Every structure is written in C-alpha cells, then in structure tokens.
Amino acid sequence: DAKTTQPPSMDCAEGRAANLPCNHSTISGNEYVYWYRQIHSQGPQYIIHGLKNNETNEMASLIITEDRKSSTLILPHATLRDTAVYYCIVRPRSGTYKYIFGTGTRLKVLA
Amino acid sequence: GAVVSQHPSWVICKSGTSVKIECRSLDFQATTMFWYRQFPKQSLMLMATSNEGSKATYEQGVEKDKFLINHASLTLSTLTVTSAHPEDSSFYICSARDSQGRDEKLFFGSGTQLSVL
Numbered sequence: 001d002a003k004t005t006q007p008p009s010m011d012c013a014e015g016r017a018a019n020l021p022c023n024h025s026t027i028s029g030n031e032y033v034y035w036y037r038q039i040h041s042q043g044p045q046y047i048i049h050g051l052k053n054n055e056t057n058e059m060a061s062l063i064i065t066e067d068r069k070s071s072t073l074i075l076p077h078a079t080l081r082d083t084a085v086y087y088c089i090v091r092p093r094s095g096t097y098k099y100i101f102g103t104g105t106r107l108k109v110l111a
Numbered sequence: 112g113a114v115v116s117q118h119p120s121w122v123i124c125k126s127g128t129s130v131k132i133e134c135r136s137l138d139f140q141a142t143t144m145f146w147y148r149q150f151p152k153q154s155l156m157l158m159a160t161s162n163e164g165s166k167a168t169y170e171q172g173v174e175k176d177k178f179l180i181n182h183a184s185l186t187l188s189t190l191t192v193t194s195a196h197p198e199d200s201s202f203y204i205c206s207a208r209d210s211q212g213r214d215e216k217l218f219f220g221s222g223t224q225l226s227v228l
Contacts, residue, residue, distance in 0.1 A: 032215070034216065036219075038155075041202070041222065041224070042221055042222060043115075043117070043204050043206075043219035043220050043221045043222045044155070044204070044206075044219045045219070046216050046217075046218070049215065049216060087154070087155075097143065097145070097208045097217055098145065098157060098160060099145070099157070099206070099217060100157060101147075101154045101155040101156075101157075102154060103154050104154055
C-alpha cells in the first residue's frame, strides 16, 4: 500500500501559487519524499525530491515539516500546462526504487 | 536528462493474440526496470520488477505467465501480454533508474495504450 495520502483534487487560478499537500505520517528516517506529475495519457514526470531539508528547483519547491510527517509541493506561478495529477511518493534512501503510487491529487489550473 | 523510450505508443489487437511492448533506456544503463499498468482515472499499479539477466519479480496478483517480462540487456526490457483479452486493455508504463547511480530517481516512459478487441 502507498504510504502517502493526498487530497483527490484541487483548483488553482492561473498565475497563483499552487500548494499541494501530502501526508506521510509513517515515514521513517531513511526515506525520501518524491513528487511526480502525470499529464493526461503520458508517463509520470519527475518534479523534485527531498529527505528532510526544503528543496527548490526550476519547477517547484518542496517544503517538508520538521517531523517529516507531511510535505507541500509548491508551484510558484501555476500555468494551464501545470494541470495534471500530482503524486507524492515515499522511497527508502537505499535499496529498492520500487515506487508505490497513491491516488494523487488532480490539480486543475483555471484561466 | 535521461530518457526512457517506450514503444509502441498505442496498439490495437484482437482477442487471443500476444502483444510485445518495449522499454529502452536511451542514454544510461538500467539493471532494473519497473512495469506499471493504469486503468482510466486510476493510479499507477506496479506489476513487476524487471531484472537484467534474471527472472522478473511479480507483484501479488499479477500472473507471470500472462505478462512475460524479458530484460536481456542493460538497456532493454520487454513486456509481452500473452493471449490478450479485453480486460487487459490498459495503459502500460515502464520506468528505469540509472544503475550507475548518477541519479536518485526513476525515469518513466511515455506509456503504451493497449486496446484489445
């Protein structure tokens, strides 16, 4: 079973920040948090990942709470092309790369 | 970034025939690849782990004789859906990791839409 829970859907106005939450309350100390997104009828696309520090790249920012039980993916200026299903995944730091996908959040960016 | 190529993008076949889907890592070697299937409006479900030079590891409930996986080289894994039936119609996706450890993430193919008539 997936170790993460996410809201099933969210809307966001174009140009505004999209904040997507993820709960991973059973995460252990050696597990990473990964975020991917899937645009309709395509394979998942990597966005960002982190262990305990906040991370930022050209696509997004990842904020992980101090107790690591939850995280938030931030798309700073959402565009229509960001409409997709966003998946939060927990993976052990070493060993298997077997990702178990949860149900994800369907983000709809509105014009 | 690294690229995983999946072929074909879509395929239509008659019930009872077999269909082969290829997954290639284009600019890296992958000793391990993963196969997923996805039904409409559902999440990705892991089917099996493909291991180069050895047998695949199947997830519980996935029929290994139905979904044959071959990983004969460091850049190619194939999934063959044998004796396909309409209930096998689905979106199949592969993923791979750079086995030389240059990247801490999986790269996904673009998926194959299988329709069985």
